Amino acid sequence: MSQDSGEKMVKLTIDGQEVQACSGDTVLEVARQMGIDIPALCYHPVLGGAGACRVCMVEVVAWGRRRMVASCVYPAREGLEVYTNTEKVLRSRRSVISMLLAKAPAAKAVQELATKYGVTEPAYEPIDPEGRCILCGQCVRTCNELIKVGAVNFAHRGQERKVGTPYDSESAVCLGCGACQNLCPTGNIRIRDKAECRAMLTWHTDLAWQMCSRCGQRYLPARLVEYLRKSLPAGAELLEVCPRCRREGTAEDFARASVTAEQNSEL
């Protein structure tokens, strides 16, 4: 609801409360800033909404028309009326959650929503009782839009639809950065740090470690270090050592500089 220079402000009501918002904000963002709870799985503040999971549906009245929209992608507009808690909204939310429960019965975030909204049964018999992926696409967006590597994408259609690396084979471009895991709302992405490599288990990709040139300990996948070196040539030498050695090096430099300054002041 902050007014950036040049952004148009609009007035709308959410659950009967009048509010001012920037016209670029989504209904979900405005509602959350007002403390109104709308569930959202495929929305992240860094990426914005995707309109994929449909748990954030709300009822809006615009230009005299009442309809259901995904609040994470629907923009705040002048005169808009939004209802986040009507019987129709709750019915839609419960039905979406029961679909998600069938798709990803083992996903904790989905189980929690089911408990909160009193959904006890999945919409249909789950194909995979251990399924955790709701096909929200956050991992795909993270890898494509944020990291700009594009190691994973959607594949197949219908019941076969999934996210993964091309042909489910080892990725030649995955950096092992783990950003996809951080932004996945359901904990579906598994990464294991082994002695010899970081294993991106969900993406069938193993990445050898970069060893610290000072202490010899592993600290990041070598491919990620190489990528950072190219992206940040000015800080390339900082990547030669692990964060701990960097901190210790800085502390030693600082101590040396303090001693020199003290000696100089005694002269």
Ligand code: SF4
């Ligand atoms: S792995 Fe996670 S982020 Fe990717 S589509 Fe599935 S639920 Fe969404």
Ligand code: FES
């Ligand atoms: S959070 Fe809006 S559709 Fe997923």
